[in-house]
Amino acid sequence: MPSIEISKYFRRLVALETALIFFISILVSIFRLKESLWEVLFTFPGQPKILIYPVIWYVLLYLNNGWDKSKFLASNKFYSDILDAAWKSLFVFSALAYIVQYPISRLWVFLNIISIAFILILNRFIFRYVVIRKVPKLSEFKYLFIGKKEKSSSFVNEFNSLFGFTPNFIYLDPPKKGKSSQWLENYKKRISSDIYGVVISYAAINDAQLLKEVANYKRESVVDLILISRIAPMVNRFETLENPTLIRIRQSHLFSSGAFLKRLLDLLGSLVGLVVLSPIFLAAALVIKATSRGPILFTDRRIGKKGVVFTFPKFRTMYQGAEFRRSNFIGKPDEEIAIRYKLDPRITPVGRFLRRWSIDELPQLWCVLIGTMSLVGPRPILIEERELVDPLHTERFDAKPGLTGLWQVTGRKEVAWEDRMLRDLAYIEHWSLWKDLVYIAKTFRAVIKGQGAY
Numbered sequence: 169m170p171s172i173e174i175s176k177y178f179r180r181l182v183a184l185e186t187a188l189i190f191f192i193s194i195l196v197s198i199f200r201l202k203e204s205l206w207e208v209l210f211t212f213p214g215q216p217k218i219l220i221y222p223v224i225w226y227v228l229l230y231l232n233n234g235w236d237k238s239k240f241l242a243s244n245k246f247y248s249d250i251l252d253a254a255w256k257s258l259f260v261f262s263a264l265a266y267i268v269q270y271p272i273s274r275l276w277v278f279l280n281i282i283s284i285a286f287i288l289i290l291n292r293f294i295f296r297y298v299v300i301r302k303v304p305k306l307s308e309f310k311y312l313f314i315g316k317k318e319k320s321s322s323f324v325n326e327f328n329s330l331f332g333f334t335p336n337f338i339y340l341d342p343p344k345k346g347k348s349s350q351w352l353e354n355y356k357k358r359i360s361s362d363i364y365g366v367v368i369s370y371a372a373i374n375d376a377q378l379l380k381e382v383a384n385y386k387r388e389s390v391v392d393l394i395l396i397s398r399i400a401p402m403v404n405r406f407e408t409l410e411n412p413t414l415i416r417i418r419q420s421h422l423f424s425s426g427a428f429l430k431r432l433l434d435l436l437g438s439l440v441g442l443v444v445l446s447p448i449f450l451a452a453a454l455v456i457k458a459t460s461r462g463p464i465l466f467t468d469r470r471i472g473k474k475g476v477v478f479t480f481p482k483f484r485t486m487y488q489g490a491e492f493r494r495s496n497f498i499g500k501p502d503e504e505i506a507i508r509y510k511l512d513p514r515i516t517p518v519g520r521f522l523r524r525w526s527i528d529e530l531p532q533l534w535c536v537l538i539g540t541m542s543l544v545g546p547r548p549i550l551i552e553e554r555e556l557v558d559p560l561h562t563e564r565f566d567a568k569p570g571l572t573g574l575w576q577v578t579g580r581k582e583v584a585w586e587d588r589m590l591r592d593l594a595y596i597e598h599w600s601l602w603k604d605l606v607y608i609a610k611t612f613r614a615v616i617k618g619q620g621a622y
Contacts, residue, residue: 177299178237184295185229185288190222192287196279221277224260225284229253238392240296241309241364242331247289254285309335310362311392314355314382315342315369323367323396326587329578335364342372352378356385365392398560401590401597422567422599429601430542437543437608438536445530452483452527459518462488465531470548473568478540480548481531485519526615532571544604545570546592561589567596577610 229235234249258281265272313320317339328334340358343351359366366382373379383393407416422430453464462484470480515523522528535541541548548569549557557564570576574591575583583591595603 177295178235178240181292181295182235185235185291186226188287188291189225189284192283193222193225193280196276196283199279220264221257221261221280224264225253225257228256228260232256238365240299240391242327242335242392244330246296247292250285250288250292254281257281309364311335311337311365311367312358312363313337313339313367313369315339315367315372315396319369322584322586323369337367338363342369343375343378348375348378352381355382359386359390363390365394366390367394367396369396370398401593404598420597420599422596426599426601430599430604431539433601433604434536434539434542438533441530441533442537445533448527449530452522452530455518456484456522460484460487460516469551470569471551471554471565472540472548473565475554475565477551478535478548481534483522483528483531485516485522485528486514487516490514524618526611529571536571540568542568542570544572544595544607546595547573547576547588556585558589561593563596564589564592567599572607572611574607577607577614 229249232249232252233239234253239246239249258277261272261277264270313323320337320339324334324337338358340355368379368382373382387393402417405418405420407418408414409416456464464484466482466484466486468480468482469477472478519528532541536543545567546564546569574595575588578591
């Protein structure tokens with residue numbers, strides 16, 4: 169599909185969602201206030217909020233980049249932007265109503281938020297489905313990949329993992345030193361009307377001016393522009409100053425305003441988990457003791473926050489003494505480590521069941537309670553794996569290790585080592601309490617599916 173078609177459909181989407189926001193708010197008011205359409209629209213106190221609340225919704229969705237067409241095909245924020253606008257509209261409207269002492273019904277506000285958010289998400293789902301149906305398959309969306317083809321496999325796999333499809337990648341070698349103008353002309357020839365997006369590989373373009381020209385060329389038709397960069401996890405903390413050549417890097421919310429909320433969630437979650445799951449603790453302990461020799465718990469030493477080593481408990485899933493034979497069967501992390509995990513002969517039959525359902529990890533709730541771990545965070549690594557962590561990835565140790573984490577809900581042990589490190593960094597840089605709750609929910613889904621659990 170030519171990229172210009174997406175712009176046409178997005179203009180329709182904006183118009184339709186604008187109408188839906190106002191229409192739904194009017195319907196909710198008729199239902200809640202039990203008044204006629206005329207009374208709702210043209211009498212006080214109904215009339216002001218019928219106009220003000222939808223306008224707040226519209227403005228917040230706009231300011232939240234909710235109609236950014238680059239999110240349409242390859243971004244989960246196409247839907248989550250609606251939820252962001254929902255809670256922000258609640259805060260803004262409630263604050264305004266309090267300031268001007270405007271009488272509102274809490275049920276009216278609640279129904280508006282739920283109804284508008286639900287209808288807009290449903291509308292976007294239908295919109296994406298209808299537009300994508302106009303091409304026989306998603307692989308017909310074309311992306312130009314600037315970089316060496318042999319180095320693109322990791323990104324292609326990540327793209328498929330995130331968005332569920334692999335587009336048609338066309339490859340262009342990066343510019344050679346001293347030939348940037350010639351390369352730019354070649355690039356412009358490759359950007360035909362059917363190129364949906366452009367991907368720029370690691371350090372493929374080192375010249376800032378050349379990068380700017382690539383980003384600005386035909387930006388009305390190139391919908392999606394992706395830059396693969398090691399500093400990508402930090403981008404959400406960038407703040408441009410009055411001088412356009414200066415950028416401030418703000419402190420991550422995880423280490424500032426969010427620290428107290430995260431600890432509160434950890435305390436509540438671990439306490440509830442230890443109480444509610446106590447029957448499972450007891451059953452697991454009895455089965456382990458009855459089926460193999462050795463202790464019920466296996467305790468190991470793992471690397472925690474700031475590199476501090478801490479005691480890491482699990483229900484024992486291996487035969488006694490198996491930890492001393494790890495290097496014989498598992499070895500160092502590489503592309504085939506997932507296969508070796510599956511065939512690991514050290515795991516007991518009961519242990520495989522416990523691992524399949526992640527029951528072996530439950531004793532770590534105690535670590536969450538005492539503060540050496542968090543419910544969500546980078547997974548703790550073995551002491552001997554410390555030397556495998558790239559210096560660019562040591563920021564993962566700035567946060568408490570988690571009972572679950574970003575790579576745990578996106579493949580678990582099937583995620584390659586490098587990708588695990590990058591996802592840990594992304595979690596730290598993009599932390600929010602809402603995302604922690606989402607990852608906890610996704611953990612239950614990952615456990616049920618069993619992907620990567622061995």
